[in-house]
Amino acid sequence: MIIKQLSETLINQIAAGEVIERPASAAKELIENAIDAGATRIEIATAGGGKTLLRVIDNGCGMTPEDLELSIRRHCTSKISTTLFDIRSLGFRGEALPSIGSVAKLTITSRPAGATAGAEISVLGGKVMPIRPAAANPGTTVEVRDLFFATPARLKFMKSEKAEAAAITELVKRMAIAFPSIRFVLSGTDRSTLELPSTGDDHLARIAQILGADFRDNAIELDAAREDVTLTGFAGVPTFNRGNSGHQYAFVNGRPVQDKQILSAIRGAYAETIPQGRYPVAVLSLSLDPELVDVNVHPAKSDVRFRDPGLVRGLIVGSIRQALQREGDRAATTSAGGMLRAFRPGYAPPPRANWQASTSPSRPFSDEWQRDAGRRQPPSSPFSFGETPQTAFSTMVQPAARAEALEVKASETEAASESSFPLGAARAQVHENYIVAQTHDGLVIVDQHAAHERLVFEQMRKALTGRRLPSQGLLIPEIVDLPEEDCDRLMTRAVDLEQLGLSVERFGPGAIAVRETPAMLGEMDVAGLIRDLADEIAEWDTADGLSARLDHVAATMACHGSVRSGRRLRVEEMNALLRQMEQTPGSGQCNHGRPTYVELKLSDIERLFGRS
Structure with missing residues (x-):
């Protein structure tokens, strides 16, 4: 027989390839379990960038011996029961612990609140050891040693210990921002200790612990809602910017995510206010009905899919722009020291790419x-x-x-x-x-x-956003030959294009006649514009290409x-x-x-x- 049933260990190792990509992935799963268990204090210790040792200790609800035995089996979880449409916890797949146990030396020690003794279970490269009694404080301790020892090929793809340790640090920071009422402590032989005390309901104080005290003085509070989606958080003023996007944090129903759509919306909200090569600082939290968002897109659960992505993007862009306008013209408070240094003898300005905005x-x-x-x-x-x-x-x-x-x-x-x-x-x-x-x-x-x-x-x-833009009529209409399906798409957007000053008509089955073009564009390649619009409408079903051109022309003309x-x-x-x-x-x-x-x-x- 050709088709064979894979062993449980091999199945877990295959799953580990997606769920546990690197030490930070394992840390993420263990910290999420601790948070779901109701912990108010979480301690993380690492060695060798998490490859040699990763230990997570929490004071959550703990597990009974029976729960311990089930916890290291695939698809055993306390988070969901029968549906994926109402996920209100961080974890829910029931894959993390068995996946870690299949590629590492895993030990779980736990004691429920009120129990007189704890229990311990170990999994060594997929081999489950018997449960045994153990001394333990209330809560759970998970210790992972020699990560990927059972799959040495994966070790070849790991980065340096310093890089892996930094990834875990970044993960802890994101979790800490999402849950300000939890005390986090990150320590180990490969790092200096990072201690983040609980700030209770003061979310901005926790953010200041992560992003620095300057963020408090340069943050604008966000609180907006559209239909069934609520956006809260803080957006930095445009001049409080950074050299990369690593200071942008997004959360969906309390879950830290790195969603491209949200990051794109942040960029759009700050368009024309931040120099090229600089990035805004923002912490955004979206709350919506779990049925309106799919968090099961990928086993890592860092990507999400919204039922109405346009609504979410519009809420983010509109809220940030409105907040910036509401607060007036605020600039960063962090550059006064830099300006003072510029007046002192011997000052040398930094390279232009690293230049920080005004004070x-x-x-x-x-x-x-x-x-x-x-x-x-x-x-x-x-x-x-x-x-x-x-x-x-x-x-x-x-x-x-x-x-x-x-x-x-x-x-x-x-x-x-x-x-x-x-x-x-x-x-x-x-x-x-x-x-x-x-x-x-x-x-x-x-x-x-x-x-x-x-x-x-x-x-x-x-x-541009008011009445119809002025147009200039062409003495001789420009006839642009296009495939018939492109002509159909353009004509479905003819009203939108008319508002932007571009007047188009059907000219037979495979051609478009252009009678007016936006006056702002002046002399232009009409055929090239029409073809680009047809391609964009085919791909995105929008006419934003023309709007973007007009905005760029407006900026150039303003200059x-x-x-x-x-x-x-x-x-x-x-x-x-x-x-x-x-x-x-x-x-x-x-x-x-x-x-x-x-x-x-x-x-x-x-x-x-x-x-x-």
């Missing part, structure tokens, strides 16, 4: 300013635009004419005290590009080109249509720019993500001269 007070546009806005009218701005997209467009393409037309009522600015405005009053222009303004407790330096670039771009974005570096401004013009920045959300960064201003507090300046 300013945590709330430069304060609550008092927002509350008093109705009583204090800012001066009229020379940088404002008409209400129609046509006006915005014509203003943009004539920067020289617009620059000459800059006029404001200087008396309004002169009458305002220095403390009346968050960005203060202009005092000088340095190198025909940087505006120096005095606030009531410090000074602000503004990059005039970057600042106005953002203001112009925001005006153009309003035009070329703004107050240029090297142009000398009058005091009235500088003050008008400052007032407009105070009214525009996101004006702390240009549309390329670079800062538009930095601020030094008077106390920082006094420190430079040793006066404090």
Whole structure:
């Protein structure tokens, strides 16, 4: 007979290939079991990056000898019974312990609360040892030694001990953020001890333990809901960014996940506010009915699949953008020290790729300013635009004419005290590009080109999201030959394309006639645009390609249509720019993500001269 029944040990080793990929995978499964057991204290010890030793001790509910015997059998679990549609625990597959036992030396010692004695069971490379009595504290201790000794080929794919130890550290941090009421201790011969005391219901305090105390001062709280999905957590201000995405944490119903869709939504929410190569800091927690999310996508349970992914993405993007707008223009508080160092002799700037964004007070546009806005009218701005997209467009393409037309009522600015405005009053222009303004407790330096670039771009974005974009008619319609199915797809989106200024008609079974194109695009490769749109609609069933092009064009035009570096401004013009920045959300960064201003507090300046 050709077909054979595999042995239980071999089945477990095959399962271990997916469930237990590396020491951090084993640690994840054991910590999840401890949390599901109701532990309030979890201690993790490692040696050799977790390959030599991995020990997890908890004070959870513990297991009886009968439970111990079942725990090392495949698909035995206390988490679910008959359905996968209502999973409310971290573990549920019943594969972790037997998988670990099949490739390592596993020992489990446990004692239920109230029991007079504990019990112990061992599994050595798939061979189960008899249960025996053992001295134990209430809770469970799981010890894994010589991971993958039974499958030596897997050991060849392990990274260095340092890298494996770092992966376990990162795992513990994610678990700690998800469960702030649990005390975590991570120690071992391959690391320095990491102790994370319980913070109870203070989630932000636990996050600060992981991300640093600076995050507390640079975090914006999120609390939003859409239909049956709730989003809570904290998003860092755009200028509080990092060099990689490792400081982005996502949780779904309390489960730490590394879902590509959620990470993509975070990137989209911070679009045009963070420089290229930098990443925002965010901790997001999604809560929804377990039936609306599938956590059984992969044995590692780090990926999830939402029933309505568009709803989840829209909630994340919209909530973060709304929060950033609600909080006004906040910039990171962490760079004051760096700026002070820049003034000292011998300072060498870091490479551009590692550059950190600007500094300013945590709330430069304060609550008092927002509350008093109705009583204090800012001066009229020379940088404002008409209400129609046509006006915005014509203003943009004539920067020289617009620059000459800059006029404001200087008396309004002169009458305002220095403390009346968050960005203060202009005092000088340095190198025909940087505006120096005095606030009531410090000074602000503004990059005039970057600042106005953002203001112009925001005006153009309003035009993009408002009424139909202006279009330009073609003297001779452009006929684009396409497969018939592509023509069908384009015509189903004709109304959406019309809103964006692109007018298309069917021209026979295998062609599209283009009669109008978006005025913002100017001269363009019409056939190439239509073909790209057809391909994108076929793949994603959206017309976002055109929207993305328009947004990019808007950014480019804003750059070329703004107050240029090297142009000398009058005091009235500088003050008008400052007032407009105070009214525009996101004006702390240009549309390329670079800062538009930095601020030094008077106390920082006094420190430079040793006066404090």
